[in-house]
Amino acid sequence: xxxxxxxxxxxxxxxxxxxxxxxxxxxxxxxxxxxxxxxxxxxxxxxxxxxxxxxxxxxxxxxxxxxxxxxxxxxxxxxxxxxxxxxxxxxxxxxxxxxxxxxxxxxxxxxxxxxxxxxxxxxxxxxxxxxxxxxxxxxxxxxxxxxxxxxxxxxxxxxxxxxxxxxxxxxxxxxxxxxxxxxxxxx
Amino acid sequence: xxxxxxxxxxxxxxxxxxxxxxxxxxxxxxxxxxxxxxxxxxxxxxxxxxxxxxxxxxxxxxxxxxxxxxxxxxxxxxxxxxxxxxxxxxxxxxxxxxxxxxxxxxxxxxxxxxxxxxxxxxxxxxxxxxxxxxxxxxxxxxxxxxxxxxxxxxxxxxxxxxxxxxxxxxxxxxxxxxxxxxxxxxxxxxxxxxxxxxxxxxxxxxxxxxxxxxxxxxxxxxxxxxxxxxxxxxxxxxxxxxxxxxxxxxxxxxxxxxxxxxxxxxxxxxxxxxxxxxxxxxxxxxxxxx
Numbered sequence: 001x002x003x004x005x006x007x008x009x010x011x012x013x014x015x016x017x018x019x020x021x022x023x024x025x026x027x028x029x030x031x032x033x034x035x036x037x038x039x040x041x042x043x044x045x046x047x048x049x050x051x052x053x054x055x056x057x058x059x060x061x062x063x064x065x066x067x068x069x070x071x072x073x074x075x076x077x078x079x080x081x082x083x084x085x086x087x088x089x090x091x092x093x094x095x096x097x098x099x100x101x102x103x104x105x106x107x108x109x110x111x112x113x114x115x116x117x118x119x120x121x122x123x124x125x126x127x128x129x130x131x132x133x134x135x136x137x138x139x140x141x142x143x144x145x146x147x148x149x150x151x152x153x154x155x156x157x158x159x160x161x162x163x164x165x166x167x168x169x170x171x172x173x174x175x176x177x178x179x180x181x182x183x184x185x186x187x
Numbered sequence: 188x189x190x191x192x193x194x195x196x197x198x199x200x201x202x203x204x205x206x207x208x209x210x211x212x213x214x215x216x217x218x219x220x221x222x223x224x225x226x227x228x229x230x231x232x233x234x235x236x237x238x239x240x241x242x243x244x245x246x247x248x249x250x251x252x253x254x255x256x257x258x259x260x261x262x263x264x265x266x267x268x269x270x271x272x273x274x275x276x277x278x279x280x281x282x283x284x285x286x287x288x289x290x291x292x293x294x295x296x297x298x299x300x301x302x303x304x305x306x307x308x309x310x311x312x313x314x315x316x317x318x319x320x321x322x323x324x325x326x327x328x329x330x331x332x333x334x335x336x337x338x339x340x341x342x343x344x345x346x347x348x349x350x351x352x353x354x355x356x357x358x359x360x361x362x363x364x365x366x367x368x369x370x371x372x373x374x375x376x377x378x379x380x381x382x383x384x385x386x387x388x389x390x391x392x393x394x395x396x397x398x399x400x401x402x403x404x405x406x407x408x409x410x411x412x413x414x415x416x417x418x419x420x421x422x423x424x425x426x427x428x429x430x431x432x433x434x435x436x437x438x439x440x441x442x443x444x445x446x447x448x449x450x451x452x453x454x455x456x457x458x459x460x461x462x463x464x465x466x467x468x469x470x471x472x473x474x475x476x477x
Contacts (some may be wrong), residue, residue, distance in 0.1 A: 019239075042388050070385055073232060073292065074376035075341035079350045095236050099214045110384045114233035121234075121245070125227040127196040136383060145396035146383070149421055153201070156460040160200035171294060178292040179240035186240065186288050 012057045020093040026083040027051045033077035033087050043067040044106070047077050047087055054090070062164055063098040067091075069107035096181050112139045120163075122176045128163025190309070191258030191301070192220040193249060195268040195413070202413030204457025205264055208442035209306060209372035211456055216314060216322050222402070223261065228267040232380050240292060243278070246271040250297045253399050260313075264306045264442075266339040266412045274344035280412050305339070306442060307355045307411055308347040309368040315332045316362045324450040328366030328472040333360040333368045333405035334360060335396065337377055350374070354429040356409060356441055361447040375450045379414035384420065387429075393419055394426045397436045406468035407437040409444055416440060420462045447474050 013024050033047040044066045045053070052060040062068075067092050077087040098105055101128045105111050116135045130138055135144050153159045166172070180186050190213075198206035213220050226249050234244035250272060253261050263269035279286035282298055292295040304312075310319060334356040340348045349357045351374065355365035376394055378389035396419065400408050410416045420438040427433055438461065446456040453475060460464055469475045 003223040018362055038380070041391075070370055070381060070388065072338075072376050072380050074233075074379060075343070076338075076374075076376065077251075079341045092235055098238060099237065103394065107384070110381075111237075113384045114236050117231070117233040118237060118241070121228045121230065124201070126226075127228050129197065129233070130199045133383065140384075147388075149369070151467060152462060153421070156462065158203060158460055159203045163200065166227055168225055170225075170269055171248070172227055174294065176241065176242045179238055181238045181240070183239045183243075183285065183288070 009057050012054050012059055012169075015097065015157060016054055016090055016093055019097065019182055020086070020089045022086050022090050022093075024051050024054045024090065026085055029056065030082060030084060032080050032082065036076045036080050038074060038076065039070050039072055042070060047071075047091075050094070051090070052173045055182070056093075062094065063101060063103040065137065066105050068094045068098065069105065069110040109140045112136065118176075122173060123165075123169070124163055125166030125169045126156035126164055128160065130159050131163060132163065142151065188193075188216070189219045189221055190304075191253050191256070191261035193253070193261050193263040193268060194222065194270070195228055195263065196231075197413040197417070198264060199321065201417045202265075204460045205413050205440045205442065206444055207325065207455065207457040208440055209262075209264055210357040212442050212445050215446070215451060216318070218314075219274060220262070221256065221258060223249060223258065226252060226255060229265075230326045232266050232452070234386055242271070242277050243285070244289055244292045244397060246275045248293045250276060250301050251295050251347045252294060253298060253301045259424055260302045260304060262309055263302050263305060264411070264413070266305065266337065266345070266353060267414070269303055270345050272301075272341035275300050275449045276301065277344055289317055305345070305347060305408045305411070307339075307359075307362070310359060310445075311355050315400040316358060319321055319359070319445070320362050323448040324361065325448060325474065327360070327444065327448060328364060329472055329474045330363045330444075330468060330474065331368055331406045332360045333370050333400035333403060333408045334373060334441075335377075335400075335410050336374050337379075337410070337412045338374065339412060340374065352438070356411060359441060360409060360444065363444055366446065368400075368403045370399055370403040370405070372396045375399075377415050377418050379412075379418035386425070388419055390422060390426050390429055391447050393422045394430055395432070396399045397426070401411055401434065401450060403434065406471075407439050408440055409441045411441055423463060427477045435465045436467065437461060439465055
């Protein structure tokens with residue numbers, strides 16, 4: 001057994017492979033993903049560096065980074081990768097892995113937003129946009145954020161004041177209860 | 188012709204104009220839209236960010252509901268909703284274990300009979316530009332339009348146009364008598380998913396897109412995504428505050444432009460609901476009266 005294998009160097013690569021079906025070993029670090037990424041200027045770890053960290057099993061900086069949460073899932077990286085790696089899918093897997101391992105997340109507000117979004121679906125079956133923004137503002141301690149947009153959105157009839165609750169909302173709650181974060185855990 | 192319709196959450200509020208204009212345009216084309224009964228949110232980005240099974244189960248239920256209603260074709264105007272429906276349909280077709288798992292989570296099975304469509308490929312493929320042209324009562328008189336696709340053509344399961352240089356929307360603009368522009372930012376991300384949580388990123392991206400359109404002399408930007416429209420329309424004010432005053436670019440849904448070609452009403456198409464007033468270029472080109 002080689003030194004590298006005995007140190008578990010492939011552990012994270014194998015985990016990502018089992019979650020996403022994507023093999024980061026194929027990555028040749030060409031940098032095309034980082035080059036085309038629209039959010040690259042604001043990322044703490046570049047997309048190609050994310051793949052490199054997976055390759056060398058460097059979990060800690062990776063799971064706590066800001067990058068995986070500000071990735072906009074625009075798929076530019078995935079469609080351009082010359083090795084056909086679905087990088088966007090790997091970002092997705094890393095997000096869920098970070099939550100599974102209860103790592104302090106790199107963008108708390110993004111996760112708060114996502115959790116409120118899902119809570120609204122769980123409670124009513126659809127997302128009531130006004131409530132989403134109001135609850136997010138409170139949760140992120142920015143009560144007046146985007147308040148200047150409120151009046152004009154209301155005047156143009158773009159702010160549904162009342163949300164809609166679907167009839168089978170009980171079924172939606174069951175769906176939430178039954179769904180596991182990672183499909184591999186259901187196999 | 189009757190076709191299934193999945194509006195999605197944003198078409199009920201911030202993207203009401205997309206819903207209004209699609210309904211108006213389809214009525215003018217003689218196509219009846221049947222909304223999926225009791226549909227649920229597709230999960231958008233938050234679902235697949237946080238929970239893999241939920242991200243598949245939510246669209247799966249909508250496919251089940253569509254199938255129950257006997258709808259073999261469903262139009263999903265929002266690219267994200269469309270991608271999720273199409274992607275789940277494909278994945279359960281390939282992976283029986285996933286199909287079983289989703290059937291158990293949702294409580295009912297999906298037989299794979301629903302064909303999800305986006306507005307663009309429905310107009311182009313199922314209706315065709317000739318039939319579209321025959322429904323027109325006026326021309327866009329050379330209105331200079333920058334067609335903005337956002338990430339639509341790149342999303343999982345979506346294979347309706349080229350990923351780097353799509354042309355479906357441009358073809359429609361041309362058929363309407365408008366002038367589609369060859370510009371650089373057709374598929375550059377607008378940052379809508381970060382518009383609330385990391386607004387400064389969205390502002391930077393919105394600014395790039397609007398400036399690129401202005402550089403080519405665009406009189407408006409046409410979109411097919413409720414999130415793109417909302418982001419590009421509502422955030423230009425904030426872009427001006429941060430980067431300096433700039434000429435405002437109207438952001439219209441391609442369905443609204445089609446409706447204008449069919450001489451449908453300004454309010455009927457939801458054009459009065461846009462944050463940035465589109466009247467000026469439309470009057471200039473004689474598409475609408477003052």
